[in-house]
Amino acid sequence: DVQMTQSPSSLSASVGDRVNISCRASQTIDNYLNWYQQKSGKAPKLLIYAASSLQSGVPSRFSGSGSGTDFTLTIDSLQPEDFATYYCQQSYTSLWTFGQGTKVEV
Amino acid sequence: QVQLIESGGGVVQPGRSLRLSCAASGFTFSSHEMHWVRQAPGKGLEWVAVISYDGSQTDFTDSVKGRFSVSRDNSKNTLYLQMSSLRVEDTALYFCVREKTLMPTLDGWGQGTLVIVS
Numbered sequence: 734d735v736q737m738t739q740s741p742s743s744l745s746a747s748v749g750d751r752v753n754i755s756c757r758a759s760q761t762i763d764n765y766l767n768w769y770q771q772k773s774g775k776a777p778k779l780l781i782y783a784a785s786s787l788q789s790g791v792p793s794r795f796s797g798s799g800s801g802t803d804f805t806l807t808i809d810s811l812q813p814e815d816f817a818t819y820y821c822q823q824s825y826t827s828l829w830t831f832g833q834g835t836k837v838e839v
Numbered sequence: 840q841v842q843l844i845e846s847g848g849g850v851v852q853p854g855r856s857l858r859l860s861c862a863a864s865g866f867t868f869s870s871h872e873m874h875w876v877r878q879a880p881g882k883g884l885e886w887v888a889v890i891s892y893d894g895s896q897t898d899f900t901d902s903v904k905g906r907f908s909v910s911r912d913n914s915k916n917t918l919y920l921q922m923s924s925l926r927v928e929d930t931a932l933y934f935c936v937r938e939k940t941l942m943p944t945l946d947g948w949g950q951g952t953l954v955i956v957s
Contacts, residue, residue, distance in 0.1 A: 777948055782944035822945070
């Protein structure tokens with residue numbers, strides 16, 4: 734199985750900050766990398782697919798980059814509603830896997 | 840809009856079976872591959888299973904292979920997860936999830952149904 738490792742596991746930030754979350758795959762996954770946001774008690778929500786494509790309706794302050802094994806989710810100018818847990822997920826192999834999550838806290 | 844409503848969760852003893860259902864609406868169910876993703880209490884997301892749009896192909900994460908099966912009834916717009924030989928570690932919130940057309944990503948999520956194995 735492809736292992737997905739996110740860093741950091743948690744971070745503290747303030748409104749207006751730029752936040753970067755890293756995700757590393759244990760083998761190359763081309764650009765088959767998706768990012769999700771999950772708020773407490775809610776279902777996850779798709780933010781970014783194919784490493785850098787913004788899902789419809791998602792604010793443009795969210796962006797994704799990377800290819801191969803190393804990927805980054807960037808949130809420009811963090812907003813109050815962005816405090817949540819973020820997960821990367823690979824869909825390169827038939828058995829999909831998620832990273833362990835990164836909690837963005839105030 | 841996409842609506843996915845899971846049901847069938849509950850408390851079950853180890854070794855027993857349970858079947859989850861997911862009623863889909865707001866989109867053409869038969870055109871999408873469908874997935875199950877679970878989340879143990881206080882833990883991260885774990886992909887569990889996928890079924891092709893016509894039900895002809897399925898795949899599972901290693902920890903549930905041979906114990907879980909997934910099926911669908913496109914005439915009823917319903918997805919199922921049959922869970923057998925349940926273990927304590929299967930305790931989780933189980934989400935029914937839609938795969939985006941022509942793109943391997945998960946773009947529609949239900950609210951989940953809780954399974955407690957105890």
